[in-house]
Amino acid sequence: MNDERHRRSAASASPPAPPLLRAAAAWSWRLIAIGAVGYGLVWIIGTLKIVFLPCAIALFLCALLRPLTARLERAGLPSLAATWITMLLALAVLGGIGTFVGIQANQEFPKLATEVQATARSLQHWLETGPLHVKHSQIQNYIDQGINYLEKRRGKLANTAVQAGAVTVEVLAALVLMLFITFFLLKDGARIWDWTIGGTGRYRPRIDRAGRAAWETLSQYVHGTVMVAAIHAVVLAIVLAVLGVPLVAPLAVVIFLGSFIPIVGILVGGALAVAVAFAAKGGLIALIFLGVLIIEHQAESHLLQPLLVGRLVRLHPLAIILAISIGGIVGGIPGAAVAVPIAAVVYRAWPALRDPPEELPPDIAAATEPPAGNDEPAGNDEPGGDDKPAGADKPAGDDKPAGDDESGGADKPAGDDEHGGNGEPGGKAGRGGPGD
Numbered sequence: 001m002n003d004e005r006h007r008r009s010a011a012s013a014s015p016p017a018p019p020l021l022r023a024a025a026a027w028s029w030r031l032i033a034i035g036a037v038g039y040g041l042v043w044i045i046g047t048l049k050i051v052f053l054p055c056a057i058a059l060f061l062c063a064l065l066r067p068l069t070a071r072l073e074r075a076g077l078p079s080l081a082a083t084w085i086t087m088l089l090a091l092a093v094l095g096g097i098g099t100f101v102g103i104q105a106n107q108e109f110p111k112l113a114t115e116v117q118a119t120a121r122s123l124q125h126w127l128e129t130g131p132l133h134v135k136h137s138q139i140q141n142y143i144d145q146g147i148n149y150l151e152k153r154r155g156k157l158a159n160t161a162v163q164a165g166a167v168t169v170e171v172l173a174a175l176v177l178m179l180f181i182t183f184f185l186l187k188d189g190a191r192i193w194d195w196t197i198g199g200t201g202r203y204r205p206r207i208d209r210a211g212r213a214a215w216e217t218l219s220q221y222v223h224g225t226v227m228v229a230a231i232h233a234v235v236l237a238i239v240l241a242v243l244g245v246p247l248v249a250p251l252a253v254v255i256f257l258g259s260f261i262p263i264v265g266i267l268v269g270g271a272l273a274v275a276v277a278f279a280a281k282g283g284l285i286a287l288i289f290l291g292v293l294i295i296e297h298q299a300e301s302h303l304l305q306p307l308l309v310g311r312l313v314r315l316h317p318l319a320i321i322l323a324i325s326i327g328g329i330v331g332g333i334p335g336a337a338v339a340v341p342i343a344a345v346v347y348r349a350w351p352a353l354r355d356p357p358e359e360l361p362p363d364i365a366a367a368t369e370p371p372a373g374n375d376e377p378a379g380n381d382e383p384g385g386d387d388k389p390a391g392a393d394k395p396a397g398d399d400k401p402a403g404d405d406e407s408g409g410a411d412k413p414a415g416d417d418e419h420g421g422n423g424e425p426g427g428k429a430g431r432g433g434p435g436d
Helices: 002-013 019-047 049-074 079-129 136-152 154-196 201-243 248-258 264-281 283-309 317-354 362-368
Strands: none
Touching: 019 049, 019 317, 049 079, 049 154, 049 201, 049 317, 079 136, 079 154, 079 248, 079 264, 201 248, 201 264, 201 283, 201 317, 248 264, 264 283, 264 317
16 A cells, blocks of 8 residues: 555656647657558558559559440440450450551561661761761770670670569469459449448448549549540650651550659650650651650640549649659559559548548448347447437436426336336336337
8 A cells, every 4th residue: 555655646746748748749659550550551562562453453444444334234235244345345455456566566676777777877977077076986985885784794684584584474464363353343343342341330321432432533533544645645646657757656555655654654755755766867856756745745734634634633743743653662663653543542532531420321220230129228328327228219207297206217227118117117107118
């Protein structure tokens, strides 16, 4: 007893911590917990990226192809047939584009090699006779250094080729997984979502509302981005064809795919197209194409993006850069591609999650509530431990005559049929028990 009193007196004698320090400590451990969970999620995603990336790409493909499947189902086709037709049409389109690009690249690559050699000779002549007056021996020295650099790293290049073979196997496995996930999302997406949120109880309306907002945002982003990327690729392909630059179709595909990574993708794809134009046709053609690229990009940013993608998924450029950086660190190029839509989805779904939960429909509420006759009182919000019957809307004993000073049924157990609401034996008129 003396030790306990001594500890209490010592605790009471110590000065309390300042409120600011207590608040900072409380927030610190919460931030540490959030950081640990976030690091764990990033580690799991990085370890299992061969699973997570196909799932993410399958979601994008489902958002793109789902309208066609829904239209076929409304036309009277079964869900399985509509899904198969959608998948076969998508594979046919992708296969046709890939075949055309491969044929054109095979035909025009020798022409590109010849034009690159001619451009290199012209550039060397300009360096020797132009204002820089670079000597031929210096240029040859730079070329020899580049060749020696490649010779020294031939072994590393061979190891890289072996690693590329392993990556190819992983890519094929991920592609098969992506096709399976896309198929089942197109066919049973609604049932999968209902099953996913089936055990969330009274929070189901909130989660369902957030999920629908996220899906609407993702669908709008995917459809708008595909249209913008297609317009972007077609316009620049026409410009490249007019300027006589080779490999128009492969460059158009690179520009189309790069458009899915905002800001960064257009820089990489446009830079590659400018480099090919410079190597094949010289500096003047490259400058012309660069000017058209800048004008077209400004029109895309200020006209096509707000019109087709919509303001619901527009993010600040700083948020886009940060999202792409984080996605690139976690998942490389695929992670950078999916980072912006994930950020837009979270931005739209978070307000719906913060809203208070709504009342459940009667059928769902009946499935989530405990069964009747439970020994514990349900919905008792009154302090003092009143043993009010489960589900009662008003306290027992409300039907007794006015003027009765006894509280009806406050001390009797719930579900007792032998006593009325006024504490007297059953059978008396005016009882307020659950048997009424």
